Amino acid sequence: MERKSDILQSLGIDYPIIQAPMLGATTPAMVAAVSNAGGLGSLPVGGLSPDKTLELIQKTKELTNKPFAVNLFAHSIGxxxxxxxxxxxxxxxxxxxxxxxxxxxxxxxxxxFYTYKEQIDILVKERIPIVSFTFGILNDESIAALQASGSILIGTATCAKEAVLLQERGIDMIAAQGIEAGGHRGSFLLEEPLPQIALMALLPQLADSVQLPIIAAGAIYNRATMRAAFALGAQAVQVGTAFLASHESATIAAHKAALSTAADTDSMLTRAFSGRWARGLRNxxxxxxxxxxxxxxxxxxxxxxxxxxxxxxxxxxxxxxxxLWAGQAAHKAEVKSTKEIFEGLVKDWKGINHEYEKENF
Ligand SMILES: Cc1cc2nc3c(=O)[nH]c(=O)nc-3n(C[C@H](O)[C@H](O)[C@H](O)COP(=O)(O)O)c2cc1C
Known part of the structure; x- marks a missing residue:
């Protein structure tokens, strides 16, 4: 519990629940709804132009004065x-x-192609309190500039080796992305086979490998799944697909409808759409x-x-x-407002917290 309250303080939030950045789906309205309700909204800007990046940040700031994260892609271009x-x-x-x-x-x-290097100055000027990233590690100059301006950095790891590399480079927190997770794999050890580690195996191994706070991502949507993540060593959860069918999600209606009827076996990993492994519904x-x-x-x-x-x-x-990006628990995406979905998660988290309090006394 000690580590859990630390993370709340560091991120400036009331609940250890993060709305996962989802490029193409997450809107400023989604981010603001979560941040306004005491969680951490994450605004994805990976690969966007500097102008678009600034526009989205400003739009989000118009909708909330609470902390939110901005998410970058840290890949190189071959x-x-x-x-x-x-x-x-x-x-x-x-x-x-x-x-x-x-x-x-x-x-x-x-x-x-735009890279994160063209976005760093904007994030520094806009004093973004939390910057998360995936597909690699930001360069030292960017890490230093962001941390000097007060940003907490969250890097994505899909195996222990990636988490250790992030820790060695001075990153503040790790988003542990299990193979269940929807969207692109954050894996970045490109010379090695794609890590395919499920969250249940990944979390305890990361907890053994690094000293940083760990945020669990992949098929989390309710009390049982959050409880499992916390029990396995996570200090917070990052939820994506469960927000995909929300009113604030920008995905097309047919995608939202397909989520509700998706079977667990409809999920696949593919490079077909982007050239990078990603999880979505087979089509x-x-x-x-x-x-x-x-x-x-x-x-x-x-x-x-x-x-x-x-x-x-x-x-x-x-x-x-x-x-049709979606995680392995795609059918749990409900057609509701982001606020309602988030409040459901908070209710579940309060239940878990209550159990912990009973255990401790
Ligand atoms: C539609 C979609 C888009 C995504 N885009 C991003 C992104 O821009 N940046 C990122 O770090 N992760 C991205 N992800 C991955 C999520 O941050 C997170 O790892 C994942 O949603 C967690 O698994 P879940 O979908 O089962 O909850 C995306 C996921 C989805 C479903």
Missing amino acids: AVDEVQVARMQEFMLQLAAKYNLPLGRQDFEPFQ TFAEELVRAGISIPDYPIQNSITAKFRALAQQQNNKELTN
Whole structure:
């Protein structure tokens, strides 16, 4: 309990419940609803332009004066393989024709990638109290600049080795992302096989490996799952998919509807949409890419190649042709306001806290 209240104080929140950053789904309204209710909202800005980053931060600040986190992507960008890219673009055109999406050659604009390095100054100026990141580790200069301006840094780890590296670089807290989690894997030891460690195995190993506070992420949505995370060594939980069907979520209606009927077996890991492993619901797009067997460019190149295709599918509310990120407990995503979903989690957490108090006295 000691460590739990420490984390509340460090993050400036009332409950150890964090709304996971979810690029493409999380809106300023979602972030503010959670922060206003005493949790920690997280605003994802990974890969966005500096202008968009500032706009979203300012919008969120208009909706809450409570602390919220801003989330960055810390990946590096590899060389573009022109042949591989041309083959993938050709395939996307064929797929679009097959499914009647009006995709044209002109829709593959020259690549323009933004990195976190272009966002750090904005975060420093805006005095963001908590900065979380995934896909890697920020460089030393960025870490120093953010910490000097008072930011607490949360890095994502999917195995013990990543957590140790984050600790060695002076990061303040670890978000432990189990293989159950929806969306992109935060894994960054790219020369090694993808870690596929479930949260139940990951949490105690991280608790043994690092001294930092640990935040558990992956298929958490109620009293039992939060209790398990705390029992296994987490000081806070980070909840994503459970907020995906909320009124404040920007995902398309067909995605929200698909969550409620999803079976546990509908979940898959795929590189098809972005070039980076991510968990979502199985659909036609992912299956078509597997069937085609063509090599998929790395993130963020593939992400950029498929961007317009996915946007067109989303305009048609077509769940078969765009990414349906979701964790393994997808069907627990309820169609309610973010505030109601968060209050349900708080009620569950209070129950757990009450049990602990009884045990301690
Ligand atoms: C739609 C979606 C988008 C996501 N985008 C991000 C992101 O931008 N940054 C990040 O650190 N994690 C991202 N994640 C991962 C979440 O932060 C978190 O690890 C995950 O949602 C926890 O598992 P759960 O979805 O089962 O609750 C995303 C997850 C989802 C479902």
